[in-house]
Amino acid sequence: MMRRLIAAGSVALLAGATGASADPIPAEDFSKAPSVSSVSMSLEGDMLVGVIADPTQDGDMRAAAYWDLTGNIDPSKPLLPSNVTPTSGKTLFYGATALKDKKSLWFTVQPYIGALYGCGEGRDTGATKKYLQKVYMGNEKIKKIDDLPDGRAEIGANKDTLRCFELVGETNIESLLPLDPTKIVISRASTKNGTSFFEHDLANSREKFLFKASDTESVLISNRDGSQIALTKLEYEDGAWRQYFSLIDQNSGEMTTEAPLTTEIANRYTMEVDGRQNGTGKYYIVTDKFSDKSAVYLYDPSTDSFSDQPLVAHPEYNVSGLVYSHRPQDFNEILGFSYAGPVSSTYWIDPDFRAIQDGLESAFKDKYVSIVDYNNDLSRVLFQVQAADMPPAWYLLLDKTKVVVIGSLRPWIDQKSLGKGEFVHYPARDGMSIPGFVTFPAGWKDGDKAKGAIIVPHGGPWARDSGGWDDSGWTQYFASRGYIVLQPQYRGSDGWGRELWLAGDGEWGQKMQDDKDDGAAWLVSQGYVDADKIAIHGYSYGGFAAIAASVRPNSPYRCAIAGAGVSNLAKLGN
Structure with a gap:
């Protein structure tokens, strides 16, 4: 085979x-x-x-x-x-x-x-x-x-509500309900009217209203029958935004708020309800509350407690969630887990x-x-x-x-005409290890030197790049013209663990900028490019980084190009 x-x-x-x-x-x-x-x-x-x-x-x-x-x-x-x-x-x-x-x-x-x-x-x-x-x-x-068909008209939504949904709403599939031959669950959301959930029958296009969530709520439904099994709600109390989680209690069948899951938004912990275990009433929770990288824990609503050890963890990357079977013979059993490696990947247990x-x-x-x-x-x-x-x-x-x-x-x-990519780590000047993606010029061989290098910081900055195909086209556009490209995952980047993410707090134009310059120096140290042939180019926050690079002393760049760059931090806010 x-x-x-x-x-x-x-x-x-x-x-x-x-x-x-x-x-x-x-x-x-x-x-x-x-x-x-x-x-x-x-x-x-x-x-x-x-x-x-x-x-x-x-x-x-x-x-x-x-x-x-x-x-x-x-x-x-x-x-x-x-x-x-x-x-x-x-x-x-x-x-x-x-x-x-x-x-x-x-x-x-x-x-x-x-x-x-x-x-x-x-x-x-x-x-x-x-x-x-x-x-x-x-x-x-x-x-x-x-x-x-729009089921909201049948539950009394007025013409203004329907018009608003048409103008600013979106429709999504919430569950394919794999065990039912013709029914699915869809949601219709708008910034003005919250999210309504409907059971849609593919056989006759009829819809049945299930429930509604406000614009500060999100709902997790069962793939078995479309019932609501978790509710997440944002509330502003005592000068802070908090995220509250309500789960179904196995014994009472009622939805109850779970205090151990409550997070204060300013602390920026990941806390997500991923699913519910067959038979036990326990929940799968994705969180980085107990470690630098997010992992999956079992949570028992009857005892208000997490499992002592993670059910699933990756030694290097954030776990994003579990992959469940939709097959009748092993429905809802765990087949594997997804994790945020160089690209979003799945480790299969089955x-x-x-x-x-x-x-x-x-x-x-x-x-x-x-x-x-x-x-x-x-x-x-x-x-x-x-x-x-x-x-x-x-x-x-x-x-x-x-x-x-x-x-x-x-x-x-x-x-x-496309250049090979490589996932790397390079040292920042203070010793922090910085992930990065290098795209080599097309046809690159060991010992070659690029005609120039371009540092391309991502926007956000609470975001990250991926090592797969670059949908923006920029990296390969440059690589096909003989340039080597580095996409630094500088401190402040999200998706690489809390340490790297939080290290960017208050460091716009400072240590975050050092990480980009240190990436340029690393390219030179590897013999990939001459020190006087380096540019920086980015959009949004990446545009700010290009602007900042142009005014910093001893800048390593001969050219800085900012697209939609933030140039006035006072207007952006604190």
């Missing part, structure tokens, strides 16, 4: 390389509409849906695509869509989710010019130009895509999934492989492959042995 997987993977990888020389990549190659995106597979494994470049038009128009998985599939060639629904008018598809019962959900944006009537940022009267989100339901083979992951990683060496969707018997597994030098591509694993190409985000980019 593994030999066949490796062979198929090698063929698929070769399909992306189209040229023999490494030429600079045009900016348009990064900015035009993706060839394929948002690919999703139904629970039954009988269909895929996704958004593709509209084959009937040039430019940025996109179409809805459907792939039939029920017939014979030839793994020797890419699987083409069975049906394509072009964009209608000015509606732009941007997302798709395969459901079940041969249905799919389609997310679109549409241009709007008009009054907002107090429903969002902009004038109450007169004309404001913006985009509206609209969600459609696709039937079998997406031969027809209809408006998604032996079947572990074997599939290992096989795919052997087939796609030095790439990031992630399982996206699967059916009950694992005869159909949708997975994605990407890397710093490979735009995301989607594949189908058939019967655990054959790999079928679905499509790539940007197949027109010659992979020979």
